[in-house]
Amino acid sequence: MNRAGGAPTRREILHAIGVMGGASVLYQAMATMGHAAETQFAGPPNLSGARPGASVLVLGAGLAGMLAAYELGKAGYKVRIIEYNNRPGGRNWSLYGGDTYAELGGATQKIGFAKGNYLNPGPWRIPYHHRSLLHYCKAFGVALEPFIQLNHQALVHNSKAFGGKPQRYRELAADWDGNVAELLSKAIDNKGLNAVMTTEDGEMLKEALRTWGMLDKDMRYVRGPASAARRGFDRPPGGGVDGAPIPSDPFDFRDVRQSGVWRAFAQHMGHERQTTMFQPVGGMGMIGQAFARQVEGKIRYGAKVTKIDQSGGAVTVTWTDVASGAVETAKADYCVCTIPLGILSQIDVDVSPGMRAAIAAVPYSNSVKVGLEMKSRFWEDEDAIYGGISFTDQPIGMISYPSGGMHSAGPGVILGAYTFGPASYKLAALPPEQRIAAALDQGAVLHPGRYKEQFSNGAAVAWSRSPFTLGCCAQWNEDTRKEHYQTLVAVDDRIVLAGEHASYIGCWMEGALLSSLDAITRLHKRALEA
Numbered sequence: 001m002n003r004a005g006g007a008p009t010r011r012e013i014l015h016a017i018g019v020m021g022g023a024s025v026l027y028q029a030m031a032t033m034g035h036a037a038e039t040q041f042a043g044p045p046n047l048s049g050a051r052p053g054a055s056v057l058v059l060g061a062g063l064a065g066m067l068a069a070y071e072l073g074k075a076g077y078k079v080r081i082i083e084y085n086n087r088p089g090g091r092n093w094s095l096y097g098g099d100t101y102a103e104l105g106g107a108t109q110k111i112g113f114a115k116g117n118y119l120n121p122g123p124w125r126i127p128y129h130h131r132s133l134l135h136y137c138k139a140f141g142v143a144l145e146p147f148i149q150l151n152h153q154a155l156v157h158n159s160k161a162f163g164g165k166p167q168r169y170r171e172l173a174a175d176w177d178g179n180v181a182e183l184l185s186k187a188i189d190n191k192g193l194n195a196v197m198t199t200e201d202g203e204m205l206k207e208a209l210r211t212w213g214m215l216d217k218d219m220r221y222v223r224g225p226a227s228a229a230r231r232g233f234d235r236p237p238g239g240g241v242d243g244a245p246i247p248s249d250p251f252d253f254r255d256v257r258q259s260g261v262w263r264a265f266a267q268h269m270g271h272e273r274q275t276t277m278f279q280p281v282g283g284m285g286m287i288g289q290a291f292a293r294q295v296e297g298k299i300r301y302g303a304k305v306t307k308i309d310q311s312g313g314a315v316t317v318t319w320t321d322v323a324s325g326a327v328e329t330a331k332a333d334y335c336v337c338t339i340p341l342g343i344l345s346q347i348d349v350d351v352s353p354g355m356r357a358a359i360a361a362v363p364y365s366n367s368v369k370v371g372l373e374m375k376s377r378f379w380e381d382e383d384a385i386y387g388g389i390s391f392t393d394q395p396i397g398m399i400s401y402p403s404g405g406m407h408s409a410g411p412g413v414i415l416g417a418y419t420f421g422p423a424s425y426k427l428a429a430l431p432p433e434q435r436i437a438a439a440l441d442q443g444a445v446l447h448p449g450r451y452k453e454q455f456s457n458g459a460a461v462a463w464s465r466s467p468f469t470l471g472c473c474a475q476w477n478e479d480t481r482k483e484h485y486q487t488l489v490a491v492d493d494r495i496v497l498a499g500e501h502a503s504y505i506g507c508w509m510e511g512a513l514l515s516s517l518d519a520i521t522r523l524h525k526r527a528l529e530a
């Protein structure tokens with residue numbers, strides 16, 4: 001509603017368009033007005049007019065399932081969620097001191113972190129353009145803080161460069177830019193770029209290269225005030241008698257190339273890791289808990305779904321009570337199923353042959369994360385590393401320093417391994433305490449001396465051994481997308497699938513939410529037409 005007498009605000013105009021035209025028209029309008037240009041989120045769905053008494057069973061209390069239940073409940077459906085775990089959130093989860101985690105194979109970890117410390121075994125960062133997730137975090141009262149992705153003071157370690165000695169990202173990044181700028185400038189002087197640009201263009205580019213690449217008056221990247229201003233000093237500027245700074249020596253460009261620092265550039269530059277990123281205060285699991293508060297009393301925990309039937313004009317779901325082994329069933333008019341595909345493919349599901357083939361067609365990746373609690377925050381006190389990521393070519397892949405609780409006394413939890421692919425399966429094959437030991441050995445290469453001495457306890461999660469996902473995330477490729485995606489996301493009589501696997505933003509919470517909103521919007525339409 002417009003404020004009395006005033007011109008309508010943008011928000012009011014968008015609201016009116018949304019009411020009249022629905023989500024896709026609203027999205028077009030928002031994009032035209034400069035909002036939402038990077039997301040398909042057009043605001044919460046406007047589902048209304050559910051048939052009185054119409055019911056929906058939602059399978060899985062991850063973010064996709066809980067959002068479906070929340071929005072369908074608001075629209076008037078009778079909703080119940082059936083969840084395998086004894087907690088909400090699914091992959092959105094934090095491990096705290098006192099928690100217990102049992103993985104496939106039987107290894108059970110009792111987490112020993114100090115109060116307030118945590119490991120996010122799954123999601124840990126939120127891009128600024130994941131608008132639906134940010135919307136619901138705000139709506140449900142989840143406090144966010146910045147997540148530090150890029151830290152120039154963090155380290156890059158390559159066992160084949162610099163004799164295996166880790167170097168500062170800042171120095172390598174500066175030397176990379178400087179050397180590339182100098183090379184390009186030489187190519188212009190030697191007429192090497194004549195085929196692609198005019199002399200005038202070349203001169204303009206050289207001017208830009210001088211600033212971007214820290215070049216001196218002779219277009220050389222050398223030790224001096226320009227390069228030191230970015231890569232740092234041998235003696236930093238100070239006060240008094242010895243206040244004059246002493247610039248540092250750039251590295252040999254061969255060593256810089258060998259370091260593989262460009263892989264770290266690529267990590268930071270991707271759209272999903274650009275500034276600003278967020279994390280919930282107190283652990284990623286805060287989001288799952290906040291969603292659960294919105295559907296309080298509707299989640300049946302500790303219930304492992306084993307069969308989904310949709311004969312006889314209703315959906316009948318069968319589950320086993322995990323604690324007692326008792327078998328139970330429930331009936332509803334419709335079903336939103338968010339169970340990850342690796343598990344769903346092993347369940348007796350009454351859907352079309354095409355959808356069954358789609359469910360079976362998508363493999364899952366693996367990932368291993370290790371959290372290491374250290375007695376003090378030595379990376380801050382001694383190395384001036386506040387948040388961010390150090391990269392290594394060792395199997396642990398990276399070390400990430402906590403973005404929360406900075407400058408506190410400690411103890412603090414470092415992410416001591418975050419790894420995918422073959423290295424992750426090797427780590428997953430070890431018992432948790434050996435994964436932690438490997439993370440300590442490899443991390444000590446980057447922080448010699450302090451790492452093992454300061455270690456107090458750890459936790460390790462291998463997603464290939466997660467009983468509630470059997471993997472990290474769905475791995476679509478061009479062929480499977482072409483053959484199966486549209487069948488997977490279509491409403492199959494009374495059942496619709498949702499979750500990160502039913503999106504083009506795989507392995508992001510945003511994908512799970514957008515998939516959920518799309519699935520329930522179409523299911524609601526189907527229900528109204530019935």
Ligand SMILES: Cc1cc2nc3c(=O)[nH]c(=O)nc-3n(C[C@H](O)[C@H](O)[C@H](O)COP(=O)(O)OP(=O)(O)OC[C@H]3O[C@@H](n4cnc5c(N)ncnc54)[C@H](O)[C@@H]3O)c2cc1C
Pocket residue numbers: 059060061062063064065082083084085088089090091092121122123124125126303304305306338339340343367369463468469471472473498499500501506507508509510511512
């Ligand atoms: C290592 C890792 C890192 C990630 N990093 C990020 C990140 O930084 N940022 C980000 O946005 N996303 C990240 N993600 C992706 C994100 O976690 C997922 O996209 C999202 O949480 C998936 O939500 P969902 O609801 O689709 O599935 P889930 O969260 O998996 O929910 C499915 C639910 O179904 C339940 N279930 C399974 N089987 C049964 C059964 N038989 N009966 C009943 N219930 C069952 C499960 O217990 C679970 O609760 C990461 C994921 C991983 C694993």
